[in-house]
Amino acid sequence: MSHYLLSRLGSTLVVLLGVTVLTYSMLFLAPGDPAETVLRQQMGHPPSEEALADFRERHGFDDPFPVQYANWLADVVRGDLGSSYFQKQPVSSLIAQALPNTLTLGLSSMAVAVVVGLPAGVVSAVHRDGLLDQMAQVVSLAGVSMPNFWLGYLLIIVFSLRLDLLPVAGAGGLDHLVLPALTLGTSMTAVIARLVRTTMLDVLDEAYVRTARSKGLRERIVVYKHALRNALIPVITVVGLQLGYVLNGAVVVEIVFQRPGLGKLLVDAVFARDYPIVQGVVLLVGVLFVLTNLLVDLSYRYVDPRISRPGGYDG
Amino acid sequence: MTNPLLRVADLQTRYRTRDGVVHAVDGISFDVAEDEIVGIVGESGCGKSATALSLLGLQDPGEIVGGSIRFDGTDLTDATEREWRGVRGDRLSMVFQNPESTLNPVFTVGEQIAESVKVHEGESGQRLRDFLRVPWLGGDGWDAPIERAVDLMREVGIPNPGLRADAYPHELSGGLRQRATLAIALAAEPDLLVADEPTTALDTTTQAQILAKLREINRDRGTAMVVISHDLGVVAELCDRVLVMYAGQVMERGTTEAVFTNPSHPYTQALLACTTRGVDRTSDLDAIGGEVPDLLGGTDGCPFAPRCRHATDDCVSGSVPTREIDDGHDVACGELDAVPDGRSVSPVDDSDRSARRAVRGGSTDD
Amino acid sequence: MADATAVGGVARYLRERVGALTDRRAVATFTGRRRNLLGLVIVAGLGVVALIGPLVLSTSPTETALAHVLHQPSLAHPLGTDALGRDLLTRMVYGARISLTIAALVIGVRLVLGTGVGVVAGYAGGWVDEAAMRLVDVLLAFPGIVLALVVAGLLGPSLTNAMVALAVVGWGRYARVVRSEVISVKERGFVRAARMMGVSRPRTVARHVLPNVLGPVVVLATLDVGTVVLGAAGLSFLGLGAQPPTPEWGTMLASGRSHLQQAPWLINVPGVAIVVTVFGFNLLGDGLRDVLDPRQRTALEEVDS
Numbered sequence: 001m002s003h004y005l006l007s008r009l010g011s012t013l014v015v016l017l018g019v020t021v022l023t024y025s026m027l028f029l030a031p032g033d034p035a036e037t038v039l040r041q042q043m044g045h046p047p048s049e050e051a052l053a054d055f056r057e058r059h060g061f062d063d064p065f066p067v068q069y070a071n072w073l074a075d076v077v078r079g080d081l082g083s084s085y086f087q088k089q090p091v092s093s094l095i096a097q098a099l100p101n102t103l104t105l106g107l108s109s110m111a112v113a114v115v116v117g118l119p120a121g122v123v124s125a126v127h128r129d130g131l132l133d134q135m136a137q138v139v140s141l142a143g144v145s146m147p148n149f150w151l152g153y154l155l156i157i158v159f160s161l162r163l164d165l166l167p168v169a170g171a172g173g174l175d176h177l178v179l180p181a182l183t184l185g186t187s188m189t190a191v192i193a194r195l196v197r198t199t200m201l202d203v204l205d206e207a208y209v210r211t212a213r214s215k216g217l218r219e220r221i222v223v224y225k226h227a228l229r230n231a232l233i234p235v236i237t238v239v240g241l242q243l244g245y246v247l248n249g250a251v252v253v254e255i256v257f258q259r260p261g262l263g264k265l266l267v268d269a270v271f272a273r274d275y276p277i278v279q280g281v282v283l284l285v286g287v288l289f290v291l292t293n294l295l296v297d298l299s300y301r302y303v304d305p306r307i308s309r310p311g312g313y314d315g
Numbered sequence: 316m317t318n319p320l321l322r323v324a325d326l327q328t329r330y331r332t333r334d335g336v337v338h339a340v341d342g343i344s345f346d347v348a349e350d351e352i353v354g355i356v357g358e359s360g361c362g363k364s365a366t367a368l369s370l371l372g373l374q375d376p377g378e379i380v381g382g383s384i385r386f387d388g389t390d391l392t393d394a395t396e397r398e399w400r401g402v403r404g405d406r407l408s409m410v411f412q413n414p415e416s417t418l419n420p421v422f423t424v425g426e427q428i429a430e431s432v433k434v435h436e437g438e439s440g441q442r443l444r445d446f447l448r449v450p451w452l453g454g455d456g457w458d459a460p461i462e463r464a465v466d467l468m469r470e471v472g473i474p475n476p477g478l479r480a481d482a483y484p485h486e487l488s489g490g491l492r493q494r495a496t497l498a499i500a501l502a503a504e505p506d507l508l509v510a511d512e513p514t515t516a517l518d519t520t521t522q523a524q525i526l527a528k529l530r531e532i533n534r535d536r537g538t539a540m541v542v543i544s545h546d547l548g549v550v551a552e553l554c555d556r557v558l559v560m561y562a563g564q565v566m567e568r569g570t571t572e573a574v575f576t577n578p579s580h581p582y583t584q585a586l587l588a589c590t591t592r593g594v595d596r597t598s599d600l601d602a603i604g605g606e607v608p609d610l611l612g613g614t615d616g617c618p619f620a621p622r623c624r625h626a627t628d629d630c631v632s633g634s635v636p637t638r639e640i641d642d643g644h645d646v647a648c649g650e651l652d653a654v655p656d657g658r659s660v661s662p663v664d665d666s667d668r669s670a671r672r673a674v675r676g677g678s679t680d681d
Numbered sequence: 682m683a684d685a686t687a688v689g690g691v692a693r694y695l696r697e698r699v700g701a702l703t704d705r706r707a708v709a710t711f712t713g714r715r716r717n718l719l720g721l722v723i724v725a726g727l728g729v730v731a732l733i734g735p736l737v738l739s740t741s742p743t744e745t746a747l748a749h750v751l752h753q754p755s756l757a758h759p760l761g762t763d764a765l766g767r768d769l770l771t772r773m774v775y776g777a778r779i780s781l782t783i784a785a786l787v788i789g790v791r792l793v794l795g796t797g798v799g800v801v802a803g804y805a806g807g808w809v810d811e812a813a814m815r816l817v818d819v820l821l822a823f824p825g826i827v828l829a830l831v832v833a834g835l836l837g838p839s840l841t842n843a844m845v846a847l848a849v850v851g852w853g854r855y856a857r858v859v860r861s862e863v864i865s866v867k868e869r870g871f872v873r874a875a876r877m878m879g880v881s882r883p884r885t886v887a888r889h890v891l892p893n894v895l896g897p898v899v900v901l902a903t904l905d906v907g908t909v910v911l912g913a914a915g916l917s918f919l920g921l922g923a924q925p926p927t928p929e930w931g932t933m934l935a936s937g938r939s940h941l942q943q944a945p946w947l948i949n950v951p952g953v954a955i956v957v958t959v960f961g962f963n964l965l966g967d968g969l970r971d972v973l974d975p976r977q978r979t980a981l982e983e984v985d986s
Contacts, residue, residue, distance in 0.1 A: 018815060018819035019819055022820075030837075031837060145956050147952065150952030153948050154948075154952070157945055206416060208417055211496065213403070214373060216404030216434045221446045224443055229421050230420070251919070266831070270835070285827055289824065
């Protein structure tokens with residue numbers, strides 16, 4: 001157990017280090033001299049030699065790559081992500097402003113997904129190949145195939161423009177959260193429903209489900225206690241991983257609904273070539289994702305007694 | 316045997332597969348009296364397990380398409396799911412093969428046995444929340460059932476039951492797991508226990524212990540049993556009467572003694588010959604030439620005919636007569652006169668005891 | 682010489698696979714579900730539209746006609762016209778060609794990269810394997826679209842760059858699948874025997890390993906079409922992919938959003954097209970997985986084992 005834990009933590013650290021290298025070196029993908037690109041945008045005209053030299057000096061562009069990376073990493077570890085080129089604010093505080101909006105969006109859409117997708121998947125599996133199942137499968141596959149940006153506008157057209165029930169865009173109270181959460185939640189719901197169905201079907205074929213039936217238990221208890229508890233183990237993993245992927249969808253959803261979250265921050269920064277923000281957000285996303293993975297892995301061990309309590313009385 | 320506990324008549328169970336309809340159980344009939352142990356023996360794929368599952372209405376995704384299962388006078392084949400539940404795990408319970416997978420890996424052994432106890436307590440309309448052992452969902456009321464589970468575990472010979480009740484299945488050895496499944500089946504104090512290959516996955520010593528335990532239960536509680544096995548040794552050891560099954564049909568039936576000392580069906584003779592030759596037990600039946608038919612679309616004539624040395628043209632079509640060659644000893648064979656006399660081919664002599672010893676010795680000698 | 686054998690091996694495998702697909706049972710399994718057929722029809726239909734559609738149409742996807750701005754769907758313009766008076770149907774047809782081309786190119790690159798890394802890692806083992814798989818871990822540590830949009834954005838917004846970004850970001854999964862398959866095949870008797878008989882590594886890989894890997898990779902690639910189409914449209918929607926006036930579905934949807942009230946068809950038509958395309962490939966991929974998945978169990982095996 002502790003050996004596993006150590007090696008798991010070790011490989012997590014390696015991946016985290018890789019994430020920082022990738023995050024930093026990505027900037028060198030941009031064509032041309034970053035100093036010139038940025039200054040030209042800032043000043044609106046080609047920068048002078050002195051301005052260029054000064055900018056390079058200030059942002060450490062003159063050092064060789066490993067030194068630049070090491071300096072950056074040292075700052076990052078201390079929690080200093082640098083300052084935005086254009087907004088004159090530390091990146092960390094920009095992220096701190098944006099993060100809650102994205103987290104709210106992510107968690108509420110995940111809630112939608114679990115509340116709808118879990119029962120849908122169970123019902124689908126229990127009525128395998130029945131009409132309900134067939135319909136659920138087609139609907140969930142369509143849900144997976146739906147681009148968030150279109151669904152978002154569809155919901156805006158119906159609920160905001162036609163019915164005038166909910167605000168079109170922006171951030172604010174709960175009413176601003178409903179449509180984005182539904183948009184992002186739809187595809188997640190579909191993913192979870194499909195996964196729950198598959199794992200439930202596997203589990204319902206297991207011998208222990210038959211044992212449970214042979215005890216004279218009601219089918220309800222067989223399904224919701226014996227089968228579901230086992231099916232949940234892989235589902236927890238995926239829900240956890242999905243949390244990491246929330247940002248995938250959040251980018252587009254935040255653009256559609258003009259929500260000031262991480263996704264919008266990132267996209268705006270990419271267009272503005274505000275590199276410190278891009279680096280900061282990408283790093284955060286990577287680190288969050290890796291840590292979620294670790295957490296999911298560990299909770300998996302808690303949920304599955306075969307892993308949390310290996311061996312035993314009889315060896 | 317005027318009023319048997321279980322009377323199976325012309326039972327037919329079918330499975331729809333991608334390749335066609337499989338007639339897994341093809342019209343078998345038998346009785347089980349109170350206190351009696353009846354064995355069903357045959358090769359893998361002959362429909363033994365399908366028969367066992369049908370007895371508990373667990374043949375899903377298969378379907379019982381004909382015949383009846385009268386348990387204590389009630390026909391279970393047209394029972395509703397609700398009526399089934401009243402019987403299953405209460406008066407009729409089952410021990411499955413392969414304790415590796417019959418216990419739920421995420422619940423403790425104690426909880427799984429206690430669940431059976433709770434069902435048996437007959438709380439009408441089992442409520443889901445009562446069966447979820449989660450503190451804040453009102454899942455209390457588990458203390459007494461767990462205590463009873465510990466008693467049951469002690470009864471089936473699990474040492475240290477108090478400690479092991481909190482163990483998860485993977486923390487127990489195969490033998491202990493099989494004892495735990497036995498405890499689950501016994502929780503309800505059933506009238507009839509169906510045991511499907513109860514000892515197959517176990518080593519020889521454990522096997523003997525489990526068999527002894529089954530016999531003890533039969534003796535002490537008078538629990539009737541149907542024991543399914545491909546192992547003639549198990550059947551000889553345990554059963555009062557035997558059915559020899561092939562391709563979903565009964566080939567021969569009689570008291571254990573009669574069938575083992577006077578095996579009259581060519582198939583039974585071949586089975587016994589293989590066993591006593593001391594071939595590796597798991598594959599002994601494969602030593603008969605040819606393969607078990609796939610049971611697709613049912614069979615015409617004698618299903619064993621393609622593999623039978625004595626088969627004639629008459630055997631491959633039409634119906635096969637069943638002849639009673641002795642009191643309660645039936646043989647389904649159309650060419651009985653051509654088949655050598657059972658007593659001459661039987662590897663065992665007339666005495667019941669030595670018959671059992673001979674068969675067991677032959678089969679466990681690995 | 683080695684190449685010829687490799688091609689021979691793959692060809693033989695393909696024949697066997699096609700043989701397996703023409704096997705009555707496999708076909709029956711596939712066609713037994715109406716869903717699979719629907720997927721096949723959608724994908725085939727899209728292919729036809731993308732291939733010959735632009736040849737049949739006489740209208741141009743980019744020619745503006747300010748006299749016909751924002752016309753509702755009508756006989757002359759079955760899907761209506763956009764804010765510059767361009768016929769939406771024409772643009773959709775050209776868009777199908779663009780989307781499928783993007784998918785084919787991106788997945789082609791992903792396949793080559795992923796298979797290459799997977800084979801090398803699985804076959805070499807040791808630190809090579811370790812390094813390659815950690816790289817894959819790092820790549821997969823980022824939600825795909827986020828990484829792709831940053832790469833595309835830094836390279837500069839264009840369709841080519843978006844495709845490069847999608848390809849570079851998405852080969853990790855192929856590498857994982859191929860690697861694990863290679864490792865399991867490597868240990869099998871016939872591969873060891875070939876090695877011991879002195880057959881060179883590349884030849885062993887080509888003859889024995891690659892053919893075995895094909896099944897899962899085909900399924901993965903089919904399902905990946907949906908992801909790539911969504912990803913490419915998403916990048917274009919954000920303005921990081923195809924640029925106007927290219928008739929790319931995501932780009933069209935993005936420019937349609939300024940007319941949500943008056944001309945909802947401008948976003949709904951490309952939206953539906955994307956859904957149908959992704960849906961079709963997902964159906965097809967699911968169906969193929971059922972046929973190519975060897976873990977199919979029949980009810981009978983459950984009963985008497």
